[in-house]
Amino acid sequence: MSAFTTEDRRLLADSINRYVDEAYGPEHRAAILKSDDGFSRSDWATYAALGWLGIAIGEEQGGSGGGLAELAVLMRAAGRGLLMEPLLPTLVLAAGALSGGGNAQQQAQWLPAIAEGRAILTLAQDDAASDETPVIASPTEGGYRLNGRRGFVLYGAAADQIIVKVELAGQVALFLVSPTAPGVTLAHASTVDDRPVSDLWLDDVAVAATDRLPGGDASLLANLNEAAALAVCAEAVGAMEAANRLTLDYLKTRTQFGSSIGSFQVMQHRMVDMSLAMQEASAITWAAIGAVTSGNPDAALLTAAAKARSSAAARLVGEQSIQLHGGIGMTEEYAIGHYYRRLMLLETLFGAAGWHLDRLGGWTAAGLDGERG
Structure with missing residues (x-):
């Protein structure tokens, strides 16, 4: 607690x-x-x-x-x-x-x-929605050898240690890996919102038995990803709040035909839609967080619903903010473009809306089949 x-x-x-x-x-x-x-x-x-x-x-x-x-x-x-x-x-x-x-x-x-x-530590794992080849851990005398690739490792270039998800005897395991260990290669890039990201290659990397996290199994990883999805939802809510505020301020100051464009009804309707989307995302995010922290058996379902709603809201708010600003919104000097790019990353990070809706659909179908049975 x-x-x-x-x-x-x-x-x-x-x-x-x-x-x-x-x-x-x-x-x-x-x-x-x-x-x-x-x-x-x-x-x-x-x-x-x-x-x-x-x-x-x-x-x-x-x-x-x-x-x-x-x-x-x-x-x-x-x-x-x-x-x-x-x-x-x-x-x-x-x-x-x-x-x-x-x-x-x-x-x-x-x-x-x-x-x-x-x-600074980070986690390297496969995307749940991808078919990426797993990293394989092979037992050796006193340790293991790791071989494989992991993509999209956030802040891999800055990490002092990388916790790597591997497949060991058909089961999920987690290992601490030094980025400077022989056989480790990192290729660096940036996300759409300019955050550092790396691809990780492991070529016969030797790790000790003591580098394995003894409780690092599939259940733990699932819980981590649920927590990360909700953390992303919370970050998206904060970004949407700021984007809505910037857009509203712009509509109040930008004039056309002798009036602020914020006085036009169509603009007001768009701002209402953006505000409602953000508030809905915030409400379901905090409901899901409460479910996780209280041990509610429906926590996974609520998390999927929160990420689906937040992802859809992030796209709506991001795109509408840019459209209401016009071309100036994509310039480096205007903050709204940076919020747009942040929201576009958060929309997909730890599952886009469609992926989580598929999860919800699967659970619903399973529940209905159980009731029929």
């Missing part, structure tokens, strides 16, 4: 939003985009000092003992401020994998390092 109260979460949100407003403006973000890392290590250290990086890490490992709800507060602010730092892969996926599947030694080595900002 989280050590945070509702008031604690409100104060946390206020603190993060204040930092975003005061220290993470457009000029600062533009400078980050030009840097080699693609994010700010200085800001990362500040996040650690403010306690954000340990927000969902246990108190015994130097964290605050929070959970998914607190991570969602942070991710919502990250979407609002277009933060570039590796919050999702390090705090949600890697720290979650270590907390849920690591042994005491692995947790003691890496969780305090994450909380203190001394280590």
Whole structure:
């Protein structure tokens, strides 16, 4: 159970939003985009000092003992401020994998390092909707050899360790892999919203038996992906809130035929649609987070519904924001274009609307078949 109260979460949100407003403006973000890392290590250290990086890490490992709800507060602010730092892969996926599947030694080595900002970790896995060839782990004397490829590894270039999903004797397993180990190759690129991403190749990479997360199985990975999907939903809500605000401000100031274009009824209708889409996404996201944290048996169903709704809302808000701004919205100088690109990535990350709707349809069909039986 989280050590945070509702008031604690409100104060946390206020603190993060204040930092975003005061220290993470457009000029600062533009400078980050030009840097080699693609994010700010200085800001990362500040996040650690403010306690954000340990927000969902246990108190015994130097964290605050929070959970998914607190991570969602942070991710919502990250979407609002277009933060570039590796919050999702390090705090949600890697720290979650270590907390849920690591042994005491692995947790003691890496969780305090994450909380203190001394280590960046990421998770390399296949896309659930893809047919990517699995990474194979073959037992050797005292360890394993890993061979295969993983695509779309967020912040792989900056990672001190990569937790890699592998197939071991037909079962899912997770291993800690050093990016500098012999046989590891990383090819770097950027996502549509300029975040660093890498392809990972493993060519006969030797890992010790102690590098395996003993609790890193398919069930843990499924839980991590559900949490990551909801973190993405929360980030999308924050980005949609900011995009709606920017668009409304633009409609109030842009004039045509002697009046602000925001006074035209068709524009007002579009803004209402955008606002409703964001509010619906927010409501179902928090309902799903509540279901996960309370152990509700329908949590997976609600998570799929939340991601489907948030993905559809992200596309609607992103596209309408650009259309209402016109061509100027796609210029680098205007923030709305950056929100559009962020929303386009979040729409597909951890499953687009169609994929999650297929999941919901499958569960519904299975339930109906069970009732008929």
